[in-house]
Structure formats: structure tokens, C-alpha cells
Amino acid sequence: MSKSSKLPNEKRESSRIKDADGRRVLDDSSRRRRLSRYLEYLEKDNHNDDPQANLNIPSKRYLPFHDLEATSVSSKKKKKAKGHDNVQKRLRKNFAALLEENIQQNGDSDEPNYVTATAPPPKYPTRKFCHVCGFPSNYICVTCGAKYCSIKCLRIHQDTRCLKWTV
Amino acid sequence: MAIILDNGCYTCKVGFSNETRPRLMLNSIIKAKSERRTSFISNQINDCKDLSGIFYLLPLQKGFLIDWDLERQIWDYIFSKENLNLNVEFQEHNIVITEPHFNFTPVRKSMAEVVFEEFQFKGFYTTAASTLSSRSYLRERNRHYCVVIDSGFSFTHVVPYCHDRKLARAVRRIDVGGKLITNHMKDLISYRQLNVMDETYVVNQLKEGACFVSKDFFADMELAKNSDRKVSCKYVLPDFQNIKQGYIQDDKVESSLFSFDTYYIVKLKNERFTVPEVLFNPSYIGRINQIGISEAIVNALDATPREIQPLLYKNIILTGGNAKLPGFKERIFNDVRSITNADFDVQIFSPEDPVTYAWECGAKEVRDGALDNLFVSRKEYEEFGYNICRNRFF
Numbered sequence: 001m002s003k004s005s006k007l008p009n010e011k012r013e014s015s016r017i018k019d020a021d022g023r024r025v026l027d028d029s030s031r032r033r034r035l036s037r038y039l040e041y042l043e044k045d046n047h048n049d050d051p052q053a054n055l056n057i058p059s060k061r062y063l064p065f066h067d068l069e070a071t072s073v074s075s076k077k078k079k080k081a082k083g084h085d086n087v088q089k090r091l092r093k094n095f096a097a098l099l100e101e102n103i104q105q106n107g108d109s110d111e112p113n114y115v116t117a118t119a120p121p122p123k124y125p126t127r128k129f130c131h132v133c134g135f136p137s138n139y140i141c142v143t144c145g146a147k148y149c150s151i152k153c154l155r156i157h158q159d160t161r162c163l164k165w166t167v
Numbered sequence: 168m169a170i171i172l173d174n175g176c177y178t179c180k181v182g183f184s185n186e187t188r189p190r191l192m193l194n195s196i197i198k199a200k201s202e203r204r205t206s207f208i209s210n211q212i213n214d215c216k217d218l219s220g221i222f223y224l225l226p227l228q229k230g231f232l233i234d235w236d237l238e239r240q241i242w243d244y245i246f247s248k249e250n251l252n253l254n255v256e257f258q259e260h261n262i263v264i265t266e267p268h269f270n271f272t273p274v275r276k277s278m279a280e281v282v283f284e285e286f287q288f289k290g291f292y293t294t295a296a297s298t299l300s301s302r303s304y305l306r307e308r309n310r311h312y313c314v315v316i317d318s319g320f321s322f323t324h325v326v327p328y329c330h331d332r333k334l335a336r337a338v339r340r341i342d343v344g345g346k347l348i349t350n351h352m353k354d355l356i357s358y359r360q361l362n363v364m365d366e367t368y369v370v371n372q373l374k375e376g377a378c379f380v381s382k383d384f385f386a387d388m389e390l391a392k393n394s395d396r397k398v399s400c401k402y403v404l405p406d407f408q409n410i411k412q413g414y415i416q417d418d419k420v421e422s423s424l425f426s427f428d429t430y431y432i433v434k435l436k437n438e439r440f441t442v443p444e445v446l447f448n449p450s451y452i453g454r455i456n457q458i459g460i461s462e463a464i465v466n467a468l469d470a471t472p473r474e475i476q477p478l479l480y481k482n483i484i485l486t487g488g489n490a491k492l493p494g495f496k497e498r499i500f501n502d503v504r505s506i507t508n509a510d511f512d513v514q515i516f517s518p519e520d521p522v523t524y525a526w527e528c529g530a531k532e533v534r535d536g537a538l539d540n541l542f543v544s545r546k547e548y549e550e551f552g553y554n555i556c557r558n559r560f561f
């Protein structure tokens with residue numbers, strides 16, 4: 001086989017390399033990806049889909065704050081409408097974009113900010129817990145790197161989340 | 168008089184400064200599976216009988232106000248006549264609104280715009296919730312140094328104060344809050360027992376009703392192995408028909424459930440305390456590479472001038488929703504006591520209601536005129552624009 005034909009193959013295999021016994025194993029970078037997927041999951045506001053995603057539904061009626069204005073001076077209304085536009089234009093940014101912008105602005109400045117306030121990593125190596133039952137664990141699944149504590153939990157892990165886990 | 172709005176990621180605490188307690192309003196627009204034709208703004212959700220599978224739209228992301236389309240609707244509702252008994256035009260009022268530490272300039276700028284240009288308040292002041300807590304705490308006791316722990320929905324902050332200034336270089340943020348704890352619990356129950364991935368509301372209630380902070384993590388682990396009742400329990404989930412609210416099952420009255428056709432019980436073995444443990448060891452279970460609350464307190468105070476450290480250790484204030492977890496205060500005390508210098512006198516103040524404490528402090532500050540010089544008036548804003556806010560709010 002020529003080198004050029006081998007490359008695409010390697011690429012496809014790259015996330016699941018085989019160990020000495022021929023078992024499939026996740027490499028480091030996909031283990032890290034998996035971990036960050038879990039962190040993304042922990043940040044989510046909802047896990048379900050919006051039950052009204054495709055419908056434009058009015059909210060329940062209430063007497064809004066703005067209606068309390070006794071007079072409806074038209075110039076005031078116009079001004080308000082303009083305010084809406086400005087705010088909308090300025091803030092079409094998500095958290096990641098705002099943080100990126102904030103980091104750029106701070107540049108080399110020595111002012112404390114969101115990033116400098118982040119709690120540092122722990123000094124000591126972390127304890128390990130079985131992800132099946134939650135009790136302290138001494139073993140690591142050779143395939144995916146998940147922690148388990150006993151043969152019983154390893155079996156459950158292999159039947160369920162090992163390599164299938166897609167939160 | 169002013170309106171105080173502690174604009175939290177999960178709940179808004181809102182009310183007038185002459186009141187003693189705020190109203191708690193959800194800071195979200197909510198859609199329910201059971202009522203497909205309407206969405207609920209904030210506490211309108213109380214009209215909804217079936218809270219299974221509800222969907223939250225939150226204007227704040229990681230504690231920062233990002234979505235003004237949502238927040239405007241929510242504020243419209245919470246400032247509406249049915250909530251705040253406004254007998255004076257709102258243009259007559261000043262407003263204090265909380266913001267996150269190290270708020271981003273565009274977020275703060277649009278806050279000022281909305282407050283002055285749309286809602287047309289008379290004056291505006293913004294600062295972090297923990298700053299309101301520290302100001303009132305110190306002024307009431309005539310002290311000068313304290314450290315506020317604010318553990319909320321999105322994150323946990325450790326913030327040392329000297330007089331009314333925060334020691335910004337010593338502030339520490341842990342990316343663990345109530346949302347992460349609830350999501351982690353959801354994942355564990357769904358994987359180990361019953362699929363509750365869509366049931367944020369239900370699991371949040373379970374967390375508030377059944378979780379606790381362990382005083383001795385590994386001893387409790389041993390107890391949990393044998394399903395010892397001191398740490399393990401069965402929790403009955405609500406079905407919103409017969410059972411409106413979940414609760415810990417008392418073995419003696421188990422039979423009362425048999426009259427229902429179906430009901431769901433989850434067995435909580437170690438989850439009751441391993442899940443909140445993520446606040447103290449984010450790397451254990453949450454897999455976040457950061458130190459926990461207790462170590463962060465010591466780490467933050469290490470970054471303050473040596474001579475004020477003993478005074479800071481004597482004035483540790485616990486606020487935010489997670490401070491309501493049973494055992495939270497004892498655990499922090501034991502941890503800090505054991506990590507830090509034995510000469511320091513560690514004293515912890517835990518307010519009666521850690522959720523509303525910042526609001527109550529804000530109201531007191533306004534009543535006593537302590538914020539009078541800090542408000543930016545609409546006139547000033549119209550004349551000088553955002554610059555005046557930048558100079559006055561710190």
C-alpha cells in the first residue's frame with residue numbers, strides 16, 4: 001500500500017486506536033473531547049427541546065409596566081422604539097464572544113478581570129469515583145478512560161456508556 | 168425610596184427600599200409541555216399545574232445579561248402593577264440593579280440604556296450583589312473588613328472587601344453553581360435509575376429537599392455503602408396529579424402511596440451528598456479543574472495584605488442559594504479552620520435568608536442614604552452619556 005492511500009485511513013481511525021490486545025481504545029484527545037462535552041452538558045439550561053419551537057405564541061396577559069404611563073406622547077414612544085433598536089444591535093453577542101472581546105480589550109493590562117478571578121487548579125491529584133455507582137474507584141476502563149470500582153460496575157459501564165456516551 | 172432589583176440568573180429579588188422582604192420572581196420565560204398554547208413570564212408559571220418537562224429561556228448566560236429581548240419582557244412583568252404596587256410614576260424612582268463581578272462593558276452599557284431610555288427611571292446605580300451585602304454588614308457592625316461568599320445559580324464568588332471597596336485582585340470565581348449541581352444530579356439519576364433529563368424543575372426541587380453538604384465525605388461514603396438511613400433515602404417524585412411536590416419518603420407511611428396507580432421513587436444512596444460535594448471539590452465529580460469553596464477562601468485571603476487577613480477570617484459571610492444546603496456552614500468552617508493558620512480566629516456569619524440577604528442589605532443602604540452619592544440621574548445620563556456611569560460605578 002502506498003503512503004498516500006494510507007493517510008485518509010489513519011485519519012478515520014485516529015480517534016479510536018487499538019491497544020495491544022486489539023481492543024478499541026479512545027486516544028487522549030477524544031477522551032478530552034468527551035470530558036468537555038460533559039462540561040457543556042452541565043452548563044445547559046434545558047436538555048429537552050423547546051416544546052413550542054415552531055410556534056409564535058403570545059405570553060399570558062398582564063398589565064405591563066409601560067402601560068402605566070397615563071399619556072402616550074408620541075415623541076416619547078418614538079424615542080423608546082429607537083432605544084430598542086440600539087440595544088438589540090449592540091448585544092447580538094453570546095457569552096463566549098463577549099468574553100473574547102473582553103480578553104482582547106484587556107490585552108497586557110494588569111487590571112484584575114474575569115479571567116484573573118478564575119479559581120486555580122487544585123494542588124493535589126484528584127480522587128476518583130466510579131461513574132456507575134459513585135463510590136471511590138481504583139480502576140480505569142482501558143477503552144474510554146471512565147472510572148469504575150468493581151467487575152459488576154465495569155459490566156454495566158460496558159453495556160451502557162462505554163464509547164456510546166453522547167450527552 | 169428606590170426600587171432594589173437583585174437580578175439573579177435564576178430568580179430576581181425585587182421590591183421597594185422601604186419594604187423588609189423582596190418578592191422572589193423567576194428570571195425566565197417558561198414553556199410547559201402541558202400548556203402548548205402559551206408561555207409564562209416569570210412567576211406566571213404558578214398558574215401552571217403540571218410542571219413536568221418545562222423549558223426555560225434565560226436572559227442571563229453564566230451570570231451575564233445577554234438577551235435583552237427576554238429580559239425586557241420579564242422586567243416589564245415584574246415592574247407591572249400586579250407585582251409592585253406602584254402608586255407613583257416609576258419615573259419618580261431610583262433603581263439599584265445588581266451585576267456580576269467584572270461585568271463586561273457592553274453589558275453594562277446596554278443596562279444603562281434600557282434603564283434610562285426605555286424604562287426612564289429617575290436614577291440608576293449598579294454593583295455586585297455581594298457589594299451590597301458587605302457594605303451593610305460592615306456599616307451595621309462598624310467594622311472595616313469582610314469576605315463575602317456568594318454561591319448562586321451560575322457560579323460561586325469569594326470576594327474580600329476593605330471598607331466599601333472590593334479587593335479585586337483577590338476575588339476568586341469557581342465555575343460551580345446551582346445549575347451545575349442540578350444538571351449533575353439529573354445525569355446521575357437518569358443514568359442509574361430513571362430518565363429525568365427533561366425534568367429540571369423536579370430535580371431542582373429534589374436537590375433543595377434532599378441534598379446536604381457532608382461534614383466527613385469518606386465517612387458518609389461508608390455509611391452510604393450500607394444504605395444507612397443517616398445518608399441514604401428514598402425520594403418520591405411529583406406526578407402533578409396526586410403528588411404536587413416531591414418529598415423524602417418516611418418508611419412508616421409508605422402504604423399511603425399504594426392507593427395510586429403509579430408513582431416514581433428514586434433511591435438516593437450517595438447522590439444526596441456527592442452531588443453538592445462538587446462545590447467543595449469541583450474536580451472530584453464535576454471534572455472542573457478548579458479548587459473548591461473552602462480552598463478558594465484561603466487562596467483569596469492569601470492574596471490580601473497580611474495585616475488584614477486576621478480581620479477577614481473573622482468576618483466570612485455566606486450568601487446565595489447554595490448556602491441553604493444543610494451542612495454548608497459547618498463544612499466551610501471545618502475546612503477553613505483546618506487549612507489556614509491556627510492563629511486566625513475563623514468566624515462565619517450566615518444570614519437568616521442567604522438568598523435575599525443582598526437585597527435586604529441594598530434596601531437598608533438606600534434607607535440610610537448610604538448610596539445617595541452613587542446614583543446617576545437621568546439628567547446626568549442624558550448630558551454625559553455612559554461615561555458618567557463608568558466613573559461612578561465601581
Ligand SMILES: [Zn+2]
Nearest residue numbers: 130133149153
Ligand atoms: Zn461502581
Ligand SMILES: [Zn+2]
Nearest residue numbers: 141143144162
Ligand atoms: Zn469504557
